[in-house]
Amino acid sequence: MRGQVIQREKQIDVWLGSPARHLITDSETSAVMGVQIERNGQLVNIQARNGVVMSMGGFENNTEYIQNFIGVPKLKVIGTLYNKGDGIRMAQEVGASLWHMKSFEGFSFNTGFTFENPEEDRGKFILSPWPDLSHGSIFVAADDGSRYVREDESGRHGHAFEGGSWKNPTVFSHPHLIFDETQYHQIEENGELPYSEFFNITVKANTIEELAEKIKANPITLKQTMQHFNRFSNDGVDLALGRSGDSMRAFDDGPYYATPLATAMLNTQGGAKRDEQARVLDAQNNPIPHLYSAGEFGGINANQYNGGGNLAECLIFGKIAGENAAAVKQDLEAKLDQSAKENVNLGGNDLASASVLSHYSTGKDQYLGVSEAGIGGRVIVRITYSDDQLKKVEVLEEHESEDVGQKAMDQLPKTMVELNTYEVDSVTGASTSSRALKSAVKDAEQKAKHATEN
Numbered sequence: 001m002r003g004q005v006i007q008r009e010k011q012i013d014v015w016l017g018s019p020a021r022h023l024i025t026d027s028e029t030s031a032v033m034g035v036q037i038e039r040n041g042q043l044v045n046i047q048a049r050n051g052v053v054m055s056m057g058g059f060e061n062n063t064e065y066i067q068n069f070i071g072v073p074k075l076k077v078i079g080t081l082y083n084k085g086d087g088i089r090m091a092q093e094v095g096a097s098l099w100h101m102k103s104f105e106g107f108s109f110n111t112g113f114t115f116e117n118p119e120e121d122r123g124k125f126i127l128s129p130w131p132d133l134s135h136g137s138i139f140v141a142a143d144d145g146s147r148y149v150r151e152d153e154s155g156r157h158g159h160a161f162e163g164g165s166w167k168n169p170t171v172f173s174h175p176h177l178i179f180d181e182t183q184y185h186q187i188e189e190n191g192e193l194p195y196s197e198f199f200n201i202t203v204k205a206n207t208i209e210e211l212a213e214k215i216k217a218n219p220i221t222l223k224q225t226m227q228h229f230n231r232f233s234n235d236g237v238d239l240a241l242g243r244s245g246d247s248m249r250a251f252d253d254g255p256y257y258a259t260p261l262a263t264a265m266l267n268t269q270g271g272a273k274r275d276e277q278a279r280v281l282d283a284q285n286n287p288i289p290h291l292y293s294a295g296e297f298g299g300i301n302a303n304q305y306n307g308g309g310n311l312a313e314c315l316i317f318g319k320i321a322g323e324n325a326a327a328v329k330q331d332l333e334a335k336l337d338q339s340a341k342e343n344v345n346l347g348g349n350d351l352a353s354a355s356v357l358s359h360y361s362t363g364k365d366q367y368l369g370v371s372e373a374g375i376g377g378r379v380i381v382r383i384t385y386s387d388d389q390l391k392k393v394e395v396l397e398e399h400e401s402e403d404v405g406q407k408a409m410d411q412l413p414k415t416m417v418e419l420n421t422y423e424v425d426s427v428t429g430a431s432t433s434s435r436a437l438k439s440a441v442k443d444a445e446q447k448a449k450h451a452t453e454n
């Protein structure tokens with residue numbers, strides 16, 4: 001997709017780092033006439049020829065919206081760090097109705113946890129099961145130290161089974177995994193940790209009361225929870241939450257451990273309400289003229305989510321919204337302000353690599369290479385190449401994930417130089433990022449060879 005947009009750079013303008021601020025409406029009809037954006041430090045009014053499509057994602061990183069709409073203290077984002085729900089505010093300004101504001105999807109281990117880490121950082125997405133966190137002398141404690149999730153339940157997209165259906169989970173501010181010394185060793189002995197920081201963030205105490213103090217839980221409650229857990233474990237039946245007796249082992253005499261958790265969130269579903277023609281609706285369910293939406297901004301999933309539904313509606317509503325927004329609208333045509341056209345030079349397609357490569361310098365024997373095939377799009381490298389030797393590989397630009405793709409960016413340049421080739425083994429689990437890096441180095445090397453031939 002990205003490649004095709006770049007190929008059509010003359011037909012398609014792409015403006016990165018140019019956030020939409022407001023929709024512009026006709027004062028008589030309330031029809032949407034365009035968008036006000038911020039580009040190169042100035043506010044610019046963009047006139048729409050036929051329609052505007054809002055596809056601004058969710059509000060994953062807006063704490064106020066999460067508290068107001070979802071009604072939970074906080075969620076730990078394991079996806080995008082950039083969606084702040086701008087679309088919601090803009091849609092509200094033009095009278096759109098909102099829907100599915102409470103729905104969100106999660107993932108990761110147990111019912112959908114990740115580990116607590118600094119607020120501005122993405123949470124660790126742990127895709128594979130991690131049985132040691134749900135089997136043995138271990139449980140999840142809420143803020144006060146009580147149990148509230150069936151630890152051995154495998155969540156469905158972060159939803160927990162409750163009263164006959166799969167619900168968004170109960171969320172606490174500072175839940176913890178609580179475990180004993182035997183469990184500590186079990187986790188330690190079972191090989192490479194899916195989260196390398198696990199033991200670094202784990203707190204230790206000699207008594208369960210002391211542990212409670214350290215994690216700001218209620219010592220009496222936490223002690224009672226452990227005693228109940230031990231009883232259920234000895235009886236082989238979890239009367240509180242229905243965890244399998246086989247998965248429970250009574251706690252030993254300590255020391256005890258607590259690892260901070262957070263409820264993981266992939267993405268929100270809420271946004272402006274849309275109909276089957278992708279038209280954004282107002283509070284009376286009437287379409288707001290010339291305004292359309294697609295993707296998870298106002299996704300169609302209400303409370304329950306079908307796996308794959310988000311990307312499906314990106315494709316389906318993207319097509320419907322695009323076609324309907326592009327259809328000629330006579331009223332807008334009549335109102336087009338021809339005189340406004342030439343006012344500001346906004347530039348063309350920011351994705352086009354020719355202009356982007358010019359931002360980077362090259363010295364003697366240095367060549368730039370680019371690939372658009374990374375998980376996050378573009379990868380730009382600078383290689384130093386002479387006498388048929390790849391002497392240095394520098395990654396100048398990449399947008400790969402910190403936890404997975406980054407490994408390829410860190411490890412492969414060194415290997416390429418050592419083996420004097422871009423054709424090196426990919427990093428396990430980061431094959432797309434590896435491929436993109438190899439392709440960028442190949443591009444640079446071809447330029448180097450071409451330069452020495454001429």
Ligand SMILES: Cc1cc2nc3c(=O)[nH]c(=O)nc-3n(C[C@H](O)[C@H](O)[C@H](O)COP(=O)(O)OP(=O)(O)OC[C@H]3O[C@@H](n4cnc5c(N)ncnc54)[C@H](O)[C@@H]3O)c2cc1C
Nearest residue numbers: 019020055056057079086266295296297308309310311312
């Ligand atoms: C780790 C992970 C795995 C997933 N796996 C699946 C899966 O397997 N199947 C599935 O169906 N779904 C999956 N999802 C969900 C799915 O990926 C998302 O719902 C989908 O990508 C959303 O696409 P979108 O285009 O609607 O929004 P986004 O991809 O979030 O794009 C919104 C864009 O709008 C931009 N934006 C925000 N505000 C402004 C503004 N003011 N002006 C201009 N631009 C703005 C943002 O920067 C962003 O680029 C997954 C999500 C995550 C995080």
